[in-house]
Amino acid sequence: MKKCIFCGKTETDFDKNNIFTEEHIIPQSLGNETLKLFNVCKRCNSGLGTYVDNYFVNNMFVKMIRQNLGLKGQSGVIPNAFTEGKNKDGHRIRVDENFHPTLVPHIEQSGNTIKINAPSKKTAKKMIQKKFSRLNIPEK
Known part of the structure; x- marks a missing residue:
């Protein structure tokens, strides 16, 4: 009889919605297709994916290695470790897949003065x- 290696429950302890699933010992997004366990229940496997694997594989340093090696994530996309950061003034910067940085549009307010940084007049x-809507100020 199978027993979950994390919670210790057996097949008879589960309803049909919480069954044993395939657990990758090394996350699949790091290129692992062969090192797997089959004695982990769905609930524990989901928790590991959410609270352990997710934080590990999405760490900036791990993302840099994955990007360099071309290791795709669950979505099938190679991660960009440099998608977002801040410039020397503390404003957010986004970097596209071609490593072109752009300043994230933002508003700075100091007293009655509002400064807008945006890519176009329309934006x-x-x-x-x-x-103005949030401050209940008429548009005019």
Whole structure:
């Protein structure tokens, strides 16, 4: 009789929705297709994926290695370790798949002065309309 190596429950302890599943000893997103266990229940396997594997494989340093080796994640996409960061002024920067950085649009408010950093006038107008709406300030 199978027994979950984490919670210790056996096949008779589970309903048909919580069955034994395939557990990759080394996460699949790190290239593992062969090192697997089959005596882990669905609940424990899900918890490991959420609370252990996810944090590990999405760590910036691990992402850099995965990106360099071309190891795709569950979504089938090679991760970009440098997708988001901050510049010297503390503003968020996003980097696309070709490593081109762009400043994330933002609004700075100091007293009655509002400064908008946006890629276009159209985007800036939408941002200021939203800001004024939140502050209950008429658009005019």
